[in-house]
Amino acid sequence: MILAGGTLALLAALCLAAPLIAALLGLDGTQVDLLNRLAPPGGDHLLGTDELGRDYLIRLLEGGRVSLLVGLGGALAAGVIGTFIGVVSGYAGGRLDAFLMRLTDVVIALPILPLLLIVAAVDLGKLGLATNDGGGALRIILIVALFGWTTVARVARATTLSVRRRTYVLAAEALGARPPRIVAFHILPNVAGPIIVATTLTIGTVVLTESVLSFLGLGIQPPLPSWGNLLSGAQTLLAQAPHLAVLPGLAIFITVVAFNLLGDGLQARLDRRRRA
């Protein structure tokens, strides 16, 4: 877990520092150099160049920034929706609970990817939402959140159920505190742990989903790089420049494994604390 956390921290730091690293190395991720296309790793360009002769290290780091941002943003949005639905469901109980949980069941049962494809292809402009946000990062975050909240919702509901009969909640209710207040001050702090774990596990899924959407042509749009579109763009050049495909693939793989391990580790720690 520490290893996973460390890896992620390092990756995130590197990606965030991309402009700084670019400046240090005297490189520019947008500098096109047709005479120096597809250079192999080594030499002036540590990780070689892409098909327009741009430094691949910088492209990769900038892509990581976008991918991680989308992953975090998507998971966070999904976490917020899921927490809201889960806590309301668990706290309110009764018919509202039954309805919300059925809704969750149905969304879980849906074939998500085909639906994501449709949503990704839908013209958000028609719905009055801005479409011009660079490569469409916001769009990906939105559609991922739309379908990805279910895990968090279930976890949030289960923990809320276990918390809401605790004495401090009952005491607050007896004192006449209003539900929003109880939820905010007594329930949320006590259900935060499992929700954070579930959200952490979602980040990896979102990063993967972005790459799959890129592969199907509906992910982050160039020139904004993301690991997903770098990887799917490189698939046609596998034989000629394998490093273009191997590196983003590896980056995605390591990141997703790390987020999963991190979530898993957090979970184990939480369980231990609960048992103690």
Place this chain on the structure above:
Amino acid sequence: MSAYLVRRSAEALVAFVIVSVLVFALVGLMPGDPLDLQLKGDPDITTADVERLKAIYGLDRPLWERYAAWARGALSGNLGFSRLYAQPVTAVLGDPILNTVVLLGASLVLGLAIALPLAVAAAARPGSPLDLGINLFAFAGFSVPSFWLALLMILFFAVDLGWLPSGGVHAIGDDSLASRARHLVLPALTLTVLSTGIYLRFARGALLEVIGEDFMRTARAKGLSHIGALVHHALPNALLPLVTIVALQLGTLLSGALVVEVVFAYRGMGKLIFDAILANDYNLAMAALLLATALTLICNVLADVAYGWLDPRIRYGT
């Protein structure tokens, strides 16, 4: 029990109708139509031609009107005509359903065959290096970008080694079981790599829960070895929740199958849905998507019911 079943089925039905409206609306919100692209691909086609064709295909009518027409047809058993394949939708759907069921089934069997022994081994000594290793393996499985894995599989097994065909459902002119089996191996294997980790994680978790129960202590007391007790007593008990989870995962599995089918040119439901969406083939996209949704919803209800039926500790309120 039967009252519960009826209620669940009714809920599933409502969900189904809502999904159908949603999908129709979403497909309708997709801008443009492949007809607009024809305008670009053929210098003889004019804007007027495109307008005329849209009117003939009914694309110029408002969305709700088209949905009503579609729903009326669907209720009377007429799923309409697929524009993409110039065939009645019912004729297009048959093969892909079968192919996908075979693909999912094969990968499920293979996945469980790998996951269960590993889960037992992992659960036997939680926290041991072996457990950690198996966990890492599980995570690795579902952390690979699916299309990337599929391509690598093709390059390695079909191109470099030349052992297996790189795609398709069966060899051309050879629709035998043997030919189908050979073509199934790579896609099924890819899907297995992607999904085994999930089964493994769930199975391990379920086993660990069961381990603390009384009958496990009894089994140990009767002199069964640790592994023996796990296999003979814990595993059967853990299988139940696992089945449920697998049923719940069907939607996810279908999403994984989509990418695998696209890369392997394996004609299944996932690929069909993908192609239909890209081609704006309403009738086909609706029928295929709803079929997939219905399938997962039904499995969901069945799993729920089976769970209550098999596990005497659960009683559903009426």
Place this chain on the structure above:
Amino acid sequence: MLRFVVAIALCFAFPAAGWARDTLRIGMTQFPSTLHPSIDSMLAKTYVHGMTLRPITGFDHDWEVACFLCTEVPSFENGRAERVERDDGSVGVRVRYDLHPDARWGDGVPVTTDDILFAWRFGTHPASTVPAREAYTDVLDIEVHGPKSFTLDLKDLTYRYNAANVLRPLPAHLEAEIFEASPETYRNRTLYDTDPTEPGLWMGPYRIAEVATGQYVVLERNPEWFGEEPYFERIVIEVVENTPALEARLLAGEIDMIPGEGGLPIDQAIAFAERGDDRFRVVYEPSLFYEHLEANLDNPIFQDVRVRQALLHAVDREALSERLFAGEQPVAATSVHPLDWTHADDLEPHPFNVELARELLDEAGWTVGPGGVRTNAAGDRLSFELSTTAGNRTRELVQQYLQAQWAAIGVEAVIRNLPPRVLFAEHLSRRQFPGMAMFAWVSTPEHLPQTTLHSTMIPSAENSWSGQNYAGYANPQMDALIDAIEVELDREARAELWRRFQELYATDLPALPLFFRANAHIWPTWLEGVRPTGHQDISTLWVEEWRPKD
């Protein structure tokens, strides 16, 4: 159960038996949605039809009109074409064709004027789903002289009077009854889709033997074919949409070739060629896909021709073609293809000249301001949106190159890509694009860009968005030239008009020319006789010449 296991074991022990050379296996990225000759227009279908059907006339390898199903191309010289002056003052033309005496459908029924008449009836019917209707409605009447001879009465006399490429015969003896029964639902009931292996539907060197929807089409020799017998007994066309997977299929030996029409994108093909696999030959053929930049001329930035010229001078298109496309995509000077006979060979494309570009911008009043982006006297920045079809990797690369080159002269291009259907459906055809769009027009030999350049063809609400002059280019000189070319029958005189057209295009720049897209054909080294044409009448129209080297 045991037998099943044995069967599986056996199939692994004996991998698919090797293919004999009597079958040619082709891999494509697209499946023909319908096999009807006159419904829907798509490349995969054209490809299959080249082998299974023949048009009356088509363009040959020299881009001249040639007979496929007729005996002689009509002309005024041979008396088959005749000028008609009508009472209302309009001028039309009557052209007489004779069908090949031996031409017959796969069931032995001769191809006759009945089939032509039926095709025309179908095309002009209000419920008809033919894509390009005008080709049918422009035929005012068909006069039948006998089973194999007819005269078309064409509405307008233009230089294209003798090309009857679109009017394709349909087997009346099979289809007429189905059509007449209910024209509205004919498209769902045609034998081409309900029973495509019916031999009587086909008349080319091959007929269709098997169709596996979405997967493959198998063709077999047509014993009734009236021309030279083709070499291959069978041809299999398989569909793999994912191009890396398609390439892998080729490398694994499961398919023999990937045609340039509907195959690999050029950058992938170049990468493939660089592997130097000696089993395959990669041949590039420039096509009539004219890649260009269209600027919305309502945008004040682009109204000044000097800005348009500067933008073009600032881009090193030679280097782009050389480096990114292995020099295989010719840089375009205008929309006229270098292989077209009307091309003015001495007219050079705008050279790469950054200094000149800067001077032109300075002259136009755009001076370098803070942040490196030029501004004009009013303080507007020289910045615009640059769109192309999202997901087209080649265009995306070119676009990023343009962006970088323009940045060097103080021009800011903001990239905003849209899915193809969005770009074409609304953005362009309703002229909603604020800046510039990069896409391709496909044309035909000696194609008159009337719908894209004539001022009457600017889409607007008033003309219910008809026309494809998306830029909004209006120049009386251009209009006059286009109108003159259309009716000039004399080749010499037309050549001169085409020359003036190209000169005007190159200086006035209604669009910024980039290059002509090349198709990459990948053939096995043992195959010969495949000759790409570069235009819409593709290599499969000569499939009977394909054979292995002995």
